[in-house]
Amino acid sequence: MELDLRHLRMICAIAETGSVTRAAARLGLSQPALTNQLHRVEEIAGGALFVRSHAGVRPTPLGRQVIARARIVLSEIDALFGDLHGPSGTAHVVRLGCVHLACVGSVVERVGEALPGHQISLRIEPSAVLLADALAQGHLDVALVGMIEGFDVTLIAPVVSRTLIPRYPIFVALSAGHRLAERAEIDLADLRDESWISPPGADDGSLAALRAACRAAGYEPDIRYEAPSGAGRSLVAAGHGVRLVDPTWSPPEGTVARPLRGEPQAARLVVAWRRDHVSVENAQAVYRGLAAAFRDHVDDNPAFRRWWDAHPETHPFE
Structure with missing residues (x-):
């Protein structure tokens, strides 16, 4: 063979x-x-x-x-055919979309550094489905898309993609005064009596994944609140509910973010772009910029820093 x-x-x-x-x-x-x-x-x-x-x-x-x-090898193969069929010119404005991660605070600067002479516009969107649709419709040139494990989002040609972070765990946010807040990690089964804040962008599978994980832990979650990504923080801090969170966020005042035992919730990040809008060279530069932006925020949550150091196979390749 x-x-x-x-x-x-x-x-x-x-x-x-x-x-x-x-x-x-x-x-x-x-x-x-x-x-x-x-x-x-x-x-x-x-x-x-x-x-x-x-x-x-x-x-x-x-x-x-x-x-x-x-x-x-796969990156070089993709680059080979991109060079043969992709655009030869470069755009002066790159329309960038991004899931709601901590690294959005560094994306414009880091991608701008990687693409000198270009202007970067940014659309922050919690839904991976809406980002994929914006790429398909030509409203975005490139996007950092989060995909919940087990719920891949379809990317339609001429959109192509490259994995940035192949797998990372989803954490749970609790009030700092919560009975479980002092634990180093939380067992999902211990949250059976909690009220949950629905994950943003539920159309990408995040809500279905939460329900499936809780059912595997022996219960049906009480999804009581609908709130955009930022709006849920005050509910958590006040002790009204718990929610799943990106692990790179620094926990807001009055809250803690803890890993879930056994990593029942995970996601991956891919950089997706339109081959007819973005040259291979520029796509590689955007990838480098997004990788740098993500790494800028690994230290924001010490619990995630420990996980990151223990899993070098998940680090972006440049």
Whole structure:
């Protein structure tokens, strides 16, 4: 057996989803077929690429090396065909969309540094579906899109994408006076009696994922409040409810953000762009800028910093 691009994409899909089952669904394969292919690739590589854990599958040290090199190859292949078919010129204004993450505070500056001579416009949108639609309609040139694990958002050609952060956990925000606030991590089952604030952008699967995770923990969540991303903070601080949050946010006064035991909620970040609007060179520059913006805020939450340091395989490749 010889390795080809589909095997590299398979390895990256397993790493990005953290699950053989979810990777098989993304690639349109049966789980047994993907498992067989993985075993054959591991024979060529000379060892196991992934190990199973309570949270899914994780790369071995050998697996991290293979994944890093696979991403290089796939990135070069995408760049090759982008150079052949993409635009040769550059735009003076880049219309950028971004999910509501802590890094939005650094996006304009960092992307501007990566694209000198360009103006950056920014649309902040909690819904990955609306960002994908804006790209498809040509209202945006490029976007940083968050996808809840198990609920991928369809990107329609000529939109192409590249993974920025393959997997990161979703935290839960509680009042600083909450009975569980002093714990280092929270068991989702211990939140069965809480009132929940609905996740923003529920059309991208975030609300369905919350319900599924809570059901797996043995209960149906009480989704009592609808609030935009910022508006929910005061409800949490006052002790009226809890909500899922991006882990890079520094917890607002009166609140704490804690990881969930076993990481029952996770997401990934992809940089998506229109190949007919953005050249390969500029897309790579935007990717570098967004990677820098994300890293600027890793230290905002010490709990996420610890997770980040323990998971170098999730760091963006430039």
